[in-house]
Amino acid sequence: MEGPNDSCPKELAGVEGDLKNNDTAAAAAKIEQYLKEQNSIPLNIAITGESGSGKSTFINAFRGICDEEEGAAPTSVTETTSKVTPYLHPNYPNVTLWDLPGIDTTKFPAKKYLKIVEFEKFDDFIIISDPRFRENDVKLAQEIQRMKKKFYFVRSKIDNDINGAHRKTDFSEERTLTKIREDCVQRLRELGIESPQVFLVSSFDLQMYDFSLLQETLERELPSNKRDTLLFVMPNISPEIINKKKTALQSKIKYYPLGSAAGAAVPVPGLSVAVDVALLAGAVAHFGHAFGVDIPSLRRLSARTDGSHTDLCAVIISPLAASEISKEFLMRVFTQLGCTAALIVAEEASQWIPIVGIPVAMGLSFTTTSKLLNLILNQLAEDAQSVFERALGLKKSH
Structure with a gap:
């Protein structure tokens, strides 16, 4: 499994050095800027x-x-x-x-x-x-x-x-x-x-x-x-294009945990979880837009298929699809994931262990964020497939 110090694209070349020098603010800023640029290429x-x-x-x-x-x-x-x-x-x-x-x-x-x-x-x-x-x-x-x-x-x-x-x-x-x-x-x-x-x-x-x-x-x-x-x-005109989107998003997942690990390097109670949730909120919103399972996209799709927003939402399983994504909402969802909640607690506690605590916390933060993002990505991809099939059925019925 990849960790927070694995190789990065050239845009993130300085992150590893920042983390080694305990300059977590600089590392987090580089990661945030990289993700922002990746999602705004004209x-x-x-x-x-x-x-x-x-x-x-x-x-x-x-x-x-x-x-x-x-x-x-x-x-x-x-x-x-x-x-x-x-x-x-x-x-x-x-x-x-x-x-x-x-x-x-x-x-x-x-x-x-x-x-x-x-x-x-x-x-x-x-x-x-x-x-x-x-x-x-x-x-x-x-x-x-x-x-x-x-x-x-x-x-x-x-x-x-x-x-x-x-x-x-x-x-x-x-x-x-x-x-x-x-x-x-x-x-x-x-x-x-x-x-x-x-x-x-x-x-x-x-x-x-x-x-x-x-x-x-x-x-x-x-x-x-x-x-x-x-x-x-x-x-989403076919299952194949949904799968291509999933593969493309999966290839970028590792960069979000780098930001999470940077937050875990600062021994301030609650800071790492706050960084995780902020990063995850941005990632989840991006995933939802790409898969077309956010609220506005579903409404537009229902109008184009002569169906209803309720018809499309009926096949959705993930609580993160067709929802307003906020930090508070994400925290409520995370509490439903027992193993993930335990990792977050362990990450927060390990920060205060002398000498080895910070590296352990960074590793746990990376693992926690990776697990969450992969789980969310898989669920939203499945929902996108279900919505596609439902929309196609509604269109044929009209």
């Missing part, structure tokens, strides 16, 4: 396409909100975006989807488009079209390519195509999707894109068609420090 995704292509609905679905919700991108087909408009993710304000105006208009000519919209601040460009990609879409893609940025073609409203084709006597969903994809690729090649990759997406059914492939492609091609940022804001 990600900016530009969404562009002609009016009526489904840009706004895609932006809202990506953020997990309804078209009618406050803060949603307006979905009126008669409205044309005339300026660069940011839409922040409701749980992670460091992630922004930008609704861009159409290219090659009087205000946004093709040759100057990327400079006008300040292309350098965007990590990716998603070009959305329905029913077919046009010359302006290709002009933009070529300009993006010239600037050495990533772009992706999304053919939207695939559910409408499937519903329309379903009326045919020889209907085959697989054949319909293949034909749409081939037509899109052929059209883009004719307009000058050599090897276009097209993603077929329904913003009303993200778990269907190519949205998961789009997510995987975006994640793979982003810089490594931004991949988890993208992952945590992704809607």
Whole structure:
């Protein structure tokens, strides 16, 4: 098992030295700053396409909100975006989807488009079209390519195509999707894109068609420090993505106990427990947001699935899901965990043992916090799976 003095990322290189020098304040500050920075890495995704292509609905679905919700991108087909408009993710304000105006208009000519919209601040460009990609879409893609940025073609409203084709006597969903994809690729090649990759997406059914492939492609091609940022804001469209979130969160768990161990190094009654609870409160909130089992996320999900908040909460087991996370609430939950409470008591008592007391307290604090975080993570991941299955069932029943 890892301990508080195990190797750290370069951002935490000085923590071990701080602890050896009994400078716990400096160690705790470094750890807190590192965790804060990890949870606030900026990600900016530009969404562009002609009016009526489904840009706004895609932006809202990506953020997990309804078209009618406050803060949603307006979905009126008669409205044309005339300026660069940011839409922040409701749980992670460091992630922004930008609704861009159409290219090659009087205000946004093709040759100057990327400079006008300040292309350098965007990590990716998603070009959305329905029913077919046009010359302006290709002009933009070529300009993006010239600037050495990533772009992706999304053919939207695939559910409408499937519903329309379903009326045919020889209907085959697989054949319909293949034909749409081939037509899109052929059209883009004719307009000058050599090897276009097209993603077929329904913003009303993200778990269907190519949205998961789009997510995987975006994640793979982003810089490594931004991949988890993208992952945590992704809607739970499959059990696989929930498991990926769990794995990513698990890889960072060890850094929270480092802060707990730093608090245990100071022999002040109650300080270590206070540090533990403060760290855990931040971690639990982050886990809940990432898994979408916090109160606002569950309410948004119930609105998108035509279910109710009560329906979704009925399948939740962890007391930390669908709850307002506070230090006081966490302490009440921890008292229900007998073995954990015993470790906390032992940690507090061992601080006062001469010579060896502080190292023992630090080790116990690290162990206590690790056990709690792994327990909480496992429970919230299970709840996320249950909520996903329940939401999917509610959507199918409507």
